[in-house]
Amino acid sequence: MNKKLSMLLPVIATCGLLAGCGTDYYTKDSTVFVAKNGSVVSTDVEDFDTAAYKQDDLQSYVDKSIDDYNKKNDGSIKLKKLTVEKKKASLTMSYASTDExxxxxxxxxxxxxxxxxxxxxxxxKTDFAAIDDGKAKKCESSEFLDETGYKVVVYEGSSNLHVKGKILYASVDKVKLVDDKTVAIGDKYSLLASQTTGTESATESTEAVKADATEGTENGADDSVSDDDILNSVKQDNEVTFDFDSEEDNSAPVSYITYVIYK
Structure with missing residues (x-):
């Protein structure tokens, strides 16, 4: 889970904001989706104490945080969807750039x-592996550093990371290959220890629907996140009616530096 979102609900210790909505970006695990043009969709998934807090209160608080940022920074962050179900909260947000x-x-x-x-x-300056047909083989960074046609994502977080292309190389430490577009990040992982990926492991980790899949609807409205959605966000004006700041949790989320090189 990213640092900012973890601070939005400081009183919910291990809980927080969840995402994972929209047809194109459904996922069971927190995931950051990065497009080749640098736009981003984040999906954060956490537990949520439905006995103590209501979805409407959470919605208002998140809306206010996004709106304040957009006004102060001329930003284009957009909240696509927020749901709370079975003590799970799910939040999908889009950003125009990785800088944002x-x-x-x-x-x-x-x-x-x-x-x-x-x-x-x-x-x-870290250990890398080349990825071929779901298998990882240790390599030197010199193998790809001079390639002009490759893209790279560098991420200092602990969510899964999904790119819009085929992963060719990735840093080894704290990384597991989920599929040819996605890596999972965490203490228990090492890319060289996870040599293959299969349907079962991919399903258990990240269930991102393919970009060309039919878009879903909810009550007749389109809930998917398209490239236009990412770049053309709509600001929302909601008042904050609930105080989430009475008890602060200042613990910093664990994060790792992950490199993913793809084409």
Whole structure:
């Protein structure tokens, strides 16, 4: 879960904002989706104490946080959908760029070419593996650093990471390959220890519906997140009617630096 969202509901210790809505971005686990143009959709999934808090209160608080940011920063963050079901909260948000995602969440996210990443100060000084047919094989960064046609995402968080392309290389530490577009991130993972991916593991981790799938509807309205949705967000004006700040939880979420190189 990203840092900013974890602070939005400080009184809900291990709970928080969840996402995972919209046809194209449904997922059972918190996931950051990065498009090749640098736009982002985040899905955060956590437990939610339905006995203590109501969905409407959560909705108002999130709306206010997004609206305040957009007004102060000329931002284009958009809340696509927020649901609370069976003590689970689900939140899907879109951002025009990785910079906007980083600024709002306090979690670093970079997307660009390898040359742009190097210019931004990312040194690629970590262990890497090449990915081929679901198998990971240790390699040196020199194998891809001079490639001009590759894109890279650098993420300093703990959610799953999904790119709009085929993953060719990835950093090894704290990473597990879910499918050819997605990696899971966590203490128990090592890319070289997870050599294959299958239908069962992919289903258990991230269930992102393919971009060309038929868009879903809810009460006749389109709930999917398209590229236009990401770039053309709509501000929402709601008053805050619930105080979530009475008990603060200042614990910092665990995060890792993950590199994903794709084409």
């Amino acid at each position: 995602y980083t600024d709002f969440n306090g979690t670093k996210l970079f997307s660009g070419t390898i040359a742009e990443a190097l210019a931004a100060g990312y040194d690629f």
